[in-house]
Amino acid sequence: MNIGAAAKASGVSAKMIRHYESVGLLPPASRTDAGYRLYGEKDIRTLQFIRRSRDLGFSIEEIRGLVSLWQDKTRPSREVKAVARQHLDFLDRKLEELQSMKNALSHLVDCCHGDERPDCPILDNLAGAGNLTRM
Amino acid sequence: MNIGAAAKASGVSAKMIRHYESVGLLPPASRTDAGYRLYGEKDIRTLQFIRRSRDLGFSIEEIRGLVSLWQDKTRPSREVKAVARQHLDFLDRKLEELQSMKNALSHLVDCCHGDERPDCPILDNLAGAGNLTRM
DNA sequence: GTTGACCTTCCCATGGTTGGAAGCTTCAGC
DNA sequence: GCTGAAGCTTCCAACCATGGGAAGGTCAAC
Known part of the structure; x- marks a missing residue:
């Protein structure tokens, strides 16, 4: 799944996906030999999580905390x-x-x-x- | 009246007064020989007009229009x-x-x-x- | 004459998002 | 195999309003 497809699937623009990666909200995506970013099901789910958080008005920093709580199954x-x-x-x-x-x-x-x-x-x-x- | 006094009198910070001047919302202030900006009663009234407009949430561009309507006695x-x-x-x-x-x-x-x-x-x-x- | 408060310009940062430019890759059609 | 379109890459800049700070000049009072 290229970044464009991931954008469509998650509702987060390609621009923003790259931005979130650059600020460390997303882990660096894996790449093809040509350098294209690749995304899987799990990445899409994370992107959707981020989008829904943004829809509720959470800031990037708050979302950073929410994502880490989400991934910590013992929170x-x-x-x-x-x-x-x-x-x-x-x-x-x-x-x-x-x-x-x-x-x-x-x-x-x-x-x-x-x-x-x-x-x-x-x-x-x-x-x-x-x-x-x-x- | 220096910029600091104008800031106190109008409730607009000195930083913002300079900024408003730089974007053309305010006409360039007159200066002392040393280059200090000088403000008079009329300038203070304009600054207060701007501040109150900001308090109502108007954008700089909207305020630009409001100020010009304000100054046009035939609007x-x-x-x-x-x-x-x-x-x-x-x-x-x-x-x-x-x-x-x-x-x-x-x-x-x-x-x-x-x-x-x-x-x-x-x-x-x-x-x-x-x-x-x-x- | 020195201290401290003021002023100047200039650059940078914020936050979230978008836009563009320049260049490479992929893929479909021919 | 070639061409063109679409998609990808990185980098740089903008939006809006505001504030912070550095480096340096000025003005007052003591």
Whole structure:
């Protein structure tokens, strides 16, 4: 299985497969005589693991830890849960941040009549929160 | 007003003030004979405008547009509102993405007993969503 | 005149991903 | 056996916003 086929099978782009190998998230793939990377079933499973972890927003470093826990058949699930909880906290913080941006901005958008006239509460607010539409 | 004082007054770091100038978001500051950048009231107001825009998550390019609308006293508020709405859509998409990550992950965390035993629904799910706890 | 706080420019790093360029290999069709 | 397309290789650079640090100049106060 060449890198292109592995990319299709795993849902990870060839570019990213090479990148993950370069940062040591994947062990170096075996090669053909011509230098082409070769992948087997097990590699595909690892790549899918990585992709699903990325889909949940885990960072490369977190995934590094998850993969090693995954491969350690004697890991305590406590450790996995701790990594997941920590990431959950991160997601919560990000969500809160975005949500407050959204709240502030959608309030401003609601206040702006959005026609041909130049006066605009959005710009007023950005120019100096003190003047108008203080949230 | 040197760059340090401008940074304090505006809440934008000196590093970022220089960066904004280098990418043309700010006009080049005037300089002392020694080459120190000088800032006045108007510059501070622009910097605060930029900072507040960043706080709402606008990108540099979007801010470039907002600043130019701000300075154009004849702009139609329609245009400002369009920029804001577009960013609001962006925030919504990001929020949805994070929220679905959070939902999936918190479900997995709930399923994991998190003790000394090695079996772990979180890893099982990452290893192959087909097996267990399909969302 | 020295010390310490400030300023300057320049380069590098982050994180995850993507893009391109230049060159080699493989394979199918003829 | 030749040709062309597609796929592979490595390397380098970009995105966005931010920060760190080095090497050196400047300004104030003591």
